[in-house]
Each structure stands twice: as structure tokens, then as C-alpha cells.
Amino acid sequence: MKKLISIIFLLYIAYQLFVVFYAIPFGTDEVRSKVGKFYLEHSPKDLQVANTVTSIVVNFRGFDTLGEVTVLFLASTALGSILFRRREVHTRLSHLRTSVEASSIVRVTGRILFPMIVLLGAYVFIHGHLTPGGGFQGGVIIATGFLFLLLAYRQFTIDHKTIMWVESLAGITFAGIGLVGIFMGKTFLENFLGVGKLNELISGGIIPLIYIAVGFKVAAELTGILDTILLISITVDETENQTEKNG
Amino acid sequence: MSTILTILVVIGAIVLIAAALFAVHKRDLVVATVATSVISLVLSLFYFLLQAPDVALTEAAIGVALTTIIFIVTIRNTKRFED
Numbered sequence: 001m002k003k004l005i006s007i008i009f010l011l012y013i014a015y016q017l018f019v020v021f022y023a024i025p026f027g028t029d030e031v032r033s034k035v036g037k038f039y040l041e042h043s044p045k046d047l048q049v050a051n052t053v054t055s056i057v058v059n060f061r062g063f064d065t066l067g068e069v070t071v072l073f074l075a076s077t078a079l080g081s082i083l084f085r086r087r088e089v090h091t092r093l094s095h096l097r098t099s100v101e102a103s104s105i106v107r108v109t110g111r112i113l114f115p116m117i118v119l120l121g122a123y124v125f126i127h128g129h130l131t132p133g134g135g136f137q138g139g140v141i142i143a144t145g146f147l148f149l150l151l152a153y154r155q156f157t158i159d160h161k162t163i164m165w166v167e168s169l170a171g172i173t174f175a176g177i178g179l180v181g182i183f184m185g186k187t188f189l190e191n192f193l194g195v196g197k198l199n200e201l202i203s204g205g206i207i208p209l210i211y212i213a214v215g216f217k218v219a220a221e222l223t224g225i226l227d228t229i230l231l232i233s234i235t236v237d238e239t240e241n242q243t244e245k246n247g
Numbered sequence: 248m249s250t251i252l253t254i255l256v257v258i259g260a261i262v263l264i265a266a267a268l269f270a271v272h273k274r275d276l277v278v279a280t281v282a283t284s285v286i287s288l289v290l291s292l293f294y295f296l297l298q299a300p301d302v303a304l305t306e307a308a309i310g311v312a313l314t315t316i317i318f319i320v321t322i323r324n325t326k327r328f329e330d
Binding site: 051053054124132133134136137140141143144147222226229230232 | 300301309316317321324
């Protein structure tokens with residue numbers, strides 16, 4: 001009975017999707033001809049931004065991005081509050097961390113690659129308005145760099161206070177840039193700076209500034225999440241060892 | 248699309264479906280997680296071919312690196328084999 005209901009439900013969804021997409025003749029560009037055309041025309045002309053995706057995410061739909069960043073912040077805060085065992089674990093495991101070291105290949109590669117990965121991430125979010133990518137992608141790349149170090153060196157720890165400060169300051173910068181628009185007598189997240197020239201590093205007004213803030217925020221949040229999760233893994237290992245010893 | 252590109256897309260699609268089936272049917276969860284990261288890798292190549300490099304970057308960084316590591320850490324702390 002349950003299966004029958006779910007099959008009928010899926011068939012209904014499929015029918016509705018078919019009706020919608022059947023109305024658009026195959027191969028025609030119904031979607032891009034309306035709203036997409038506006039973005040493709042106005043992004044290089046009004047904002048002097050080469051990457052249209054960035055101009056949509058940060059300028060035309062900037063408020064959505066602020067909400068998105070807030071969601072990520074909430075997720076990382078929730079995870080931290082559930083898995084937070086920092087202080088006691090840190091003191092208890094300080095002797096144990098050095099004994100479970102990764103192989104020397106991983107350690108040396110990590111040491112050499114870490115600055116390059118961070119540089120690539122910074123490049124991606126600083127050039128978000130010129131090349132593909134942006135704050136979110138760059139932040140994730142930086143977080144993977146820190147992940148590499150966390151996996152390679154067990155004694156490598158991340159100061160959660162620094163993470164918190166970086167994250168908060170980046171968030172405040174984003175919201176502050178938005179508020180400046182109101183103080184200038186326009187709307188929230190209004191592009192109040194001069195837009196400059198197409199394909200130059202300093203162009204697009206507030207877009208690079210916001211993307212740099214988003215990059216820092218995402219990198220800090222994801223690094224914090226990874227550190228919390230990996231630390232829990234070490235704690236579980238240690239409790240297993242203890243039970244083995246006792247039993 | 249040129250012929251070589253079409254062949255590449257067909258091979259990619261086959262790898263995609265094979266990896267997805269593998270991920271569903273394999274009982275070793277670590278292997279299944281690696282299969283899902285293969286899916287993400289092929290998908291990011293597809294996004295790039297379909298002229299969405301932004302999405303391709305996100306998929307490569309999130310799907311291949313972060314999701315895999317979070318899954319593997321979780322599996323390490325729970326159970327490796329499915330019942």
C-alpha cells in the first residue's frame with residue numbers, strides 16, 4: 001500500500017514536470033531569453049564585471065548571499081555546540097597526538113603544498129569578478145589546505161578563538177558594506193563605489209570587497225567544522241583504546 | 248560538440264552510472280564513499296564541459312574533498328560494513 005502511494009505520487013510529479021517542460025519546445029532557450037539576457041547585457045555594461053555569475057550572486061542577488069552565509073554560520077555553530085569537547089580533550093590527548101603521526105610522504109607533501117593551496121584559494125576569491133569561482137569556492141579550497149595539515153600533523157591544532165574572530169569580522173564586513181549603502185541614501189547592498197573598467201582587478205565596485213569577506217568567512221567556518229569533526233574522531237579512538245586496555 | 252567530446256561525455260556518463268550503482272550496492276561503506284567522490288569528479292568535468300566553471304569548481308572542492316572526508320570520519324567512528 002505504501003509503495004503504491006509512493007509510485008502514484010512519483011508519477012504525479014513526473015506528469016507535472018512533463019507538462020511544464022513540454023510547453024517549451026526542445027532546443028529553444030526560453031529561460032535565457034528573458035531574465036538571463038538582462039543579466040548578460042547589464043553585467044558588463046553597468047557593473048564592468050566580466051564574470052556574470054559573480055555579478056548576479058553579489059550584486060543583483062546580494063541579499064540572498066547574505067542569507068546563505070548566515071545559514072552556513074548557523075550550521076557550523078550548531079555542529080560546534082553539539083560536538084564541542086575542546087578543552088578537556090586537548091589536555092588529555094596532548095601526549096597521544098604525537099604518537100599517531102601520518103607517513104613522512106604525507107607530512108612533507110603537506111608542508112610543501114599547504115601554502116600553494118592557500119594561495120590558490122586566495123586567488124580564486126580575489127579574482128572572483130574576473131575568473132570563474134568566488135568567495136565560496138576560494139574559501140572551500142583554503143579549508144581543504146587546512147584539512148591537509150590536520151591530516152598530516154596530529155599535533156597541529158587550530159585556535160578556535162582566532163577562527164571565531166576571523167568569521168565574525170568577515171560577517172560584520174559584509175553586513176557593514178551593505179549598511180553603507182543605506183547611509184549613502186540608497187538601498188541595502190547598493191553598489192556605491194565606482195565600477196572602474198572591465199577586466200581590471202580593481203573594478204566592479206563593492207563586488208571584490210564582499211567576495212573577499214565571504215572567502216574569509218567560508219574558509220574559517222569550514223576549517224572550524226573539519227577541526228571539530230577530526231577531533232571527535234581522535235576522542236573515539238582514545239576511548240576505544242582505553243576500553244581495550246581495561247577489558 | 249565535436250566527436251571526441253561526444254565520446255568523452257558518453258564514457259563519463261557510463262562511469263557516472265556505474266559508480267552510482269557501485270555506491271548503492273557495495274556493503275563496504277568506505278568504498279561506497281570513494282565511489283560517490285568519483286561521481287562528483289565526473290560531474291564537475293560535465294559542468295565544465297557545459298560551460299559552468301563556477302559550479303564545476305564548487306563541485307570539485309565540496310564533493311570530492313570535503314564531503315568525502317566528513318563521510319569517512321563518520322564511518323570510522325561508527326561501523327564500516329552495512330548490515
